[in-house]
Amino acid sequence: MAELAGLEDPRFREVNEKHGDDHGVSLGKLRALAKRLKTQQELARRLWETEDTAARLLATLICRPKAFERDELDVMVRGARTPKVQDWLVNYVVKKGPHAEELRTAWFADPDPVVASAGWALTTERVAKKPEGLDLSGLLDVIEAEMKAAPDRLQWAMNNCLARIGIEHAEHRARALDIGERLEVLKDYPTPPNCTSPFAPLWITEMVHRRHDT
Template identity: 80%
Template sequence: MTETTVAEVLAELAALEDPKARAVNERHGDDHGVNLGKLRAVAKRLKTQQDLARQLWATEDTAARLLATLICRPKAFEQAELDAMLRQARTPKAHDWLVNYVVKKSPHAERLRLTWFADPDPVVASAGWALTTERVAKQPDGLDLAGLLDLIEARMKDAPDRLQWAMNSCLAHIGIHHPAHRARAIDIGERLQVLKDYPTPPNCTSPFAPAWITEMVRRQHK
């Protein structure tokens, strides 16, 4: 792909910029104002273009990076490349999309999970916890669930926001998917009170782990 193509895509994203959307996004730590539905429409038209995805990521523009996660070929990235990209992804949405749309589909996901899980940078560590939560739900064999609960019990209360959110999600998924650990997961959530007062819209499930676990288990048994 030529630089012109990157320039054309950046110009198109700039034209989609909406000040109102940017104001909303900035309240959540994201520095872009492109409607995500319109961004996905651009990705659908561009289809898969790995070289262009790499070049868009290199621009450091958040909307361009989000687009890159949608048009890339996840299995084409090397482990070191994904590690570098994760450490560059400082806005929440770019971080989340990179983990969910790219890293989870990569053959390097498990090695990266282990690398990031204990990283001293809490944003990087949150990616390790997100990948761990994926395994808790879908591929728990080999995970030390009791050990994970020990770590959550000891560290979640005082963890920085992004890491706390990721640990809380792991706690909830242990409780939802593993009945043998459910009572302890609920007890930890009740004692730590993390996200208990999180504003939750009507008809949405609270991220407070005991409420989240109880509601999801109720739905399983309907």
């Protein structure tokens, strides 16, 4: 914890806080620290229990994803608080463990929009890598009906799913583009030069174009 405190940089904190993340440690330095520590499940659990954001991010990098029980991960997601901690927990821990599909279906319809956003993130992973058994038309129905009014993190997760359906599944692409155009979610999102806009129609079009180019 002392070492993490020593890595704190006010400039990083200022940028991170604009995105809802209350820490000021460079993610590169966190990864370097994790590389040095290697896998330490007990230390990861203790870091998580501090509730400190930088410590929790480090915990997701040094834990053993398969060592967590389903209910333990459910509690962790509900207590994750900040977007980056939730993102890393879902991507680096839940996705790599044996409970991902069970938690995906449980979280997807959760009344807490932050927990639901984790379910949508896991669903987007399946859309891209293992779509068999998913009702893609049904997902588009839900997105069409609910994304516009969804709270920020849930809206972001739904939008990612919309874009991924459009990118990966040509038979649903026209509808995904149409939904994105009509709902206009993230249409005005500030996007740096040389980065792809999160506005689904632009994102889908760009990614499909790149694939045809290669």
